[in-house]
Amino acid sequence: MKSISKILMAVTVLLSSVNILAQIKNAKTETFKIYGNCDMCKSNIEKAGNLKNVAQVVWNKDTKMATLSYDEKKTNQDEILKRVALAGYDSEKFLAPDDIYAKLPECCQYKRDLKPAAAVKDHTMDMNFEQSNHNHAGMAMENSGNQNQSTLKSVFENYFSLKDALINSDGAIASAKALSLTKAIQSVDMTKLSTEEHTVWMKVLKDLSFDSEHISDTKDASHQRDHFVSLSENMYKLMKIAKQDTPVYYQHCPMFNNGKGANWLSKEEAIKNPYYGSQMLTCGSTVETIK
Structure with missing residues (x-):
């Protein structure tokens, strides 16, 4: 049997x-x-x-x-x-x-049977298990601050470029910028992320990829903006725990999504609304400054 x-x-x-x-x-x-x-x-x-x-x-x-x-x-x-x-x-x-x-x-x-992850800190990651100097997911690295900045910088910069295209209501450029964002997301070297960054990254990765891919698949700015709402929410979670060279402004539009409102991130403090563009360019306010 x-x-x-x-x-x-x-x-x-x-x-x-x-x-x-x-x-x-x-x-x-x-x-x-x-x-x-x-x-x-x-x-x-x-x-x-x-x-x-x-x-x-x-x-x-x-x-x-x-x-x-x-x-x-x-x-x-x-x-x-x-x-x-x-x-x-x-x-x-x-x-x-x-x-x-x-x-x-x-x-x-x-x-x-294996060495607990939390017991190994501040060592360079070694992908070969035969060497013991690695921690959870190889995320804690010496001088990781600068490495983490460069690892995620391309993701953030492409997000800001996409946001600017939506401010201009240019669906074609927004599609191209979203494609660049998707590639940047796929290119992130997760072994260079800190423990905190990696934890957040794994939580938002699937949704970030989903929204960026859907934005790149269309040139309809209205549909792109629908996905930009959740894209911005997850990008905010990531940006909150990543070091920034300059302040980033978390801004809110109270009108979008049938009055439910929507947020976005910007390197400029002045309000330039990506959800309405020239129709209501200055509609909104800064709700948080990320430093």
Whole structure:
């Protein structure tokens, strides 16, 4: 009976893998060990690693081996394993923060054979697990302040360029700037982010990419502005924890979205409304200055 169960399990995994590969373009498949205990761990690990039509994780609780299938043009092994680590699960490449591991249900608190992430600080990241000088997701690096600034600077600058195009109600330029923003997002070297930046980045990455891609896919300024609302909200979360060379102004339009209002970020204190352009250029106010 056990042999039959194992065969059925193998067939199920194989069919699942075939289905996954059919959904993901440019699919690359790898296996990697991820630590966990139970079915709840399986659910958490797979949920953290999965991105619709981009990445799929199938984890085996008996072998602790995960099958990673992903579109290598849109993501990579490191990004997937970092998301899993932020959900509380160690791999031999990235370790979960102690505080997140501690919040796992008791049944999910696997034996941590690897060195806890929080115990290693202020060391240069080493992607090879055989060397111990690395911390959670390799995020704490020496002289990280300047490195983090340059890592995210392109994302912020492209956001501001997109905002300026919407001020001018130029859908064609906004589309081009959004495409540049999408490329900048995809090019971020997450190994150079601080722990705090990486935590926020992993929370907003999917939505930032979604909105920037949708803005680039159309030249309709009205539709672009709809996506710019949530894009700005997530960019604000990221900009709040990243060091800025100059002040950034978080500004509010009370009229947009049927009177619900909408925010945006600007390097200029003077109000130039990207949601209405010349129709109501100076409508709005600064609600926060980020320094």
